[in-house]
Amino acid sequence: MNYMDGFRRLEAAVHFRARLAGHGRALAGQGRKVHLMEVCGSHTMAIARYGIRGFLPEQVALVSGPGCPVCVTDPGLIDVAITLAGQGVIVATFGDMVRVPGSHATLAKARAAGGRIEICYSPLQALQLAIHHPESEVVFLAVGFETTIAPIVAMLDTAMRQGVANLSLLTAFKLVPPALDALLADPDIRIDGLLCPAHVSAIIGADAYRPYAERHGVACVVAGFEPLDILYGLDGLVEQLVTNKPCVDNQYSRVVKAEGNRQAQRLMAHYLEPAAAAWRGLGSIPESALVLRRQFARYDALQRHGLTLQPGRHNPRCLCGEVLKGKIRPRECSLFGVACLPEQPLGPCMVSSEGSCAAEYKYEEC
Amino acid sequence: MSESILLGHGGGGRLSQQLIAREILPRFGDGPLRTLPDAAALELSSCQIRFSTDSFVVQPLEFPGGNIGDLAVHGTVNDLAVAGAVPRWLSLALILEEGLPLVTLRRVLDALQRAAHQCGVVVATGDTKVVRRGQCDGMYINTSGIGEALPGFSLGVEHLVPGDRILVSGTLGDHGMAVLSAREGLQVHNGPVSDSRPLHRLVQAVQTWAPEIRFMRDPTRGGLAAVLNEMVMGREVGLHVRESALPYAPGTKAMAEVLGLDLLHVASEGCLVLLCAAGVAEKILACWHALPEGVGAKEIGWVTQRRGRVILETSIGGERVVDLPGGELLPRIC
Numbered sequence: 001m002n003y004m005d006g007f008r009r010l011e012a013a014v015h016f017r018a019r020l021a022g023h024g025r026a027l028a029g030q031g032r033k034v035h036l037m038e039v040c041g042s043h044t045m046a047i048a049r050y051g052i053r054g055f056l057p058e059q060v061a062l063v064s065g066p067g068c069p070v071c072v073t074d075p076g077l078i079d080v081a082i083t084l085a086g087q088g089v090i091v092a093t094f095g096d097m098v099r100v101p102g103s104h105a106t107l108a109k110a111r112a113a114g115g116r117i118e119i120c121y122s123p124l125q126a127l128q129l130a131i132h133h134p135e136s137e138v139v140f141l142a143v144g145f146e147t148t149i150a151p152i153v154a155m156l157d158t159a160m161r162q163g164v165a166n167l168s169l170l171t172a173f174k175l176v177p178p179a180l181d182a183l184l185a186d187p188d189i190r191i192d193g194l195l196c197p198a199h200v201s202a203i204i205g206a207d208a209y210r211p212y213a214e215r216h217g218v219a220c221v222v223a224g225f226e227p228l229d230i231l232y233g234l235d236g237l238v239e240q241l242v243t244n245k246p247c248v249d250n251q252y253s254r255v256v257k258a259e260g261n262r263q264a265q266r267l268m269a270h271y272l273e274p275a276a277a278a279w280r281g282l283g284s285i286p287e288s289a290l291v292l293r294r295q296f297a298r299y300d301a302l303q304r305h306g307l308t309l310q311p312g313r314h315n316p317r318c319l320c321g322e323v324l325k326g327k328i329r330p331r332e333c334s335l336f337g338v339a340c341l342p343e344q345p346l347g348p349c350m351v352s353s354e355g356s357c358a359a360e361y362k363y364e365e366c
Numbered sequence: 367m368s369e370s371i372l373l374g375h376g377g378g379g380r381l382s383q384q385l386i387a388r389e390i391l392p393r394f395g396d397g398p399l400r401t402l403p404d405a406a407a408l409e410l411s412s413c414q415i416r417f418s419t420d421s422f423v424v425q426p427l428e429f430p431g432g433n434i435g436d437l438a439v440h441g442t443v444n445d446l447a448v449a450g451a452v453p454r455w456l457s458l459a460l461i462l463e464e465g466l467p468l469v470t471l472r473r474v475l476d477a478l479q480r481a482a483h484q485c486g487v488v489v490a491t492g493d494t495k496v497v498r499r500g501q502c503d504g505m506y507i508n509t510s511g512i513g514e515a516l517p518g519f520s521l522g523v524e525h526l527v528p529g530d531r532i533l534v535s536g537t538l539g540d541h542g543m544a545v546l547s548a549r550e551g552l553q554v555h556n557g558p559v560s561d562s563r564p565l566h567r568l569v570q571a572v573q574t575w576a577p578e579i580r581f582m583r584d585p586t587r588g589g590l591a592a593v594l595n596e597m598v599m600g601r602e603v604g605l606h607v608r609e610s611a612l613p614y615a616p617g618t619k620a621m622a623e624v625l626g627l628d629l630l631h632v633a634s635e636g637c638l639v640l641l642c643a644a645g646v647a648e649k650i651l652a653c654w655h656a657l658p659e660g661v662g663a664k665e666i667g668w669v670t671q672r673r674g675r676v677i678l679e680t681s682i683g684g685e686r687v688v689d690l691p692g693g694e695l696l697p698r699i700c
Contacts, residue, residue, distance in 0.1 A: 004623065008681040008682060009681075009682075010610070010682055010683050012682075013682035013683050013684075014683060017683070048686060049628075049680070049686060050680045050681070050682055050684050050686070051680045051682075051683075051684020051686045052682075052684055053684075054684050054685060055684065099692075121550055121552070121625065125550075227680070227681070227682045227684075228682070231682070342689075342692050343692060361689070362687065363686040363687050363689065364686065364687060365687055
């Protein structure tokens, strides 16, 4: 913990506050206001949890991005998981997914109705469930970005080596760079700089952002999740913009390499192949998903259980899609804090522990 | 006697009598329970009593730092203590599941006996039921308690005024994280250990300053965040808490960081939150520091005029709202 406390020191935060104020004055002198997007939901949550928004000068606007895997997942996936639970399958899931609304219900409600929903702290717990319940089918709700995909695929690799036959994956694997490309190409969205995710970057590497950053002329900084990491990252982004030298800077080099985690990349490429995916708010983005390769179809829960994924039903008044594109702040949605509350979420951004709406409701005065 | 609980142990016949004679009376038969009356006859020196009840359904039954038995005593004793009362009498209702190993029951009852002795409470009445296998998780316990009110206390959140101080008697979130780590099999070197312990001595020790003590509460379910919010919700005052002052055990904090849980939302079972006039805060802290259960006591914040709001001053100097916990503690996806 001493190691962690070093990234939460007040004195260093005061230093960054002063630097950001200086950058703000420089931007004001240039007559500019810049828009930064924290791509990752964990950044969103940490920014709210540590009160970082209050450190920013008025010339710097910070908006949330699509980097919450729960939020961008279609409710149709929850519908399928509930169907499976109703058929006696053990549905194993990370905790975040339990309260996310499907088209008609949540996994929490399915559990209360007698469905076997097991919360896992790591993918390996799903494997343990399958091993300890050979009489049952276990389906792991495999939702996540590159960070989460790698350990899930490693778990699948172990399951196959051990000959575990009663486990399959309901996949909703998504890739961050194609989503960023789609966002940056949208003429209605103004983004000057990206605070790039920490854990995703540990897998894909800092260099993965270069093609997009150069194509769109946007500043990029890879930053960790500790509050001083974030302040350091924001300082780096604004400095790039003040000096008009946008580039990709890796300020989380204690974890992230330029080339990423080669072993994880190889494992993912062995089991998975790219496919198009529908993103909440962003629509269909080519090659933004990873699905199981055909030779591993027996581990695909949809094929194994003869189900198809149908688009789910969103609440038409829910503006989570606009929030995920950084077009509006959560409180600009008419449902926010009125009909949509953490204990009764109408959209995924209000329930996920990485969701923008949850972060704003939980931590910021509304 | 068999080595596990049978349905017959709850049937009221010979097996029931054996269970009570061999397991209950040797541990709790010194007081009114000795003759197994339908109702205990109690004598109290004061007519100002406090009465509380609580049920314990913790899983697993045993966890680092305690088990369901001492937890069931501490829970009710602490509810009485934070109401400004000296705990005197306890009821004990056991709901046992068919198949519960008798050795487990004995460990739980031993812990319960030790805890009751340590708290100076007498188990005055009780009940035992047995349910079929699968109908409860091993065992459930209900305890009700009667305590005598200490003179001088006039507790209530309506007495809070801006400038009052917020004190906690020790580290936060240890019980919740210990139970969670035991339940999920998260074995960590120097990991969280439950703080399950009685608080009555901490309360009795500060009786001198009772008129200036506004409110006391133990932050169990929902943790400190729930207690603080309940205090100011809908009121004219608010609370300001300094993150850097919050006491956490290193193992507990590390586990919470790994799982992405906010320790403000995690239960303690041996921590006292006390709000008092600013002038007596230092004296209370000094008094607590002299007791083993208060050695880690800290002042963590103060009462403000920010209506109904609990604000946390973060470790880096920012500000954020302390929200009510959502209910179920759920680990994050990544």
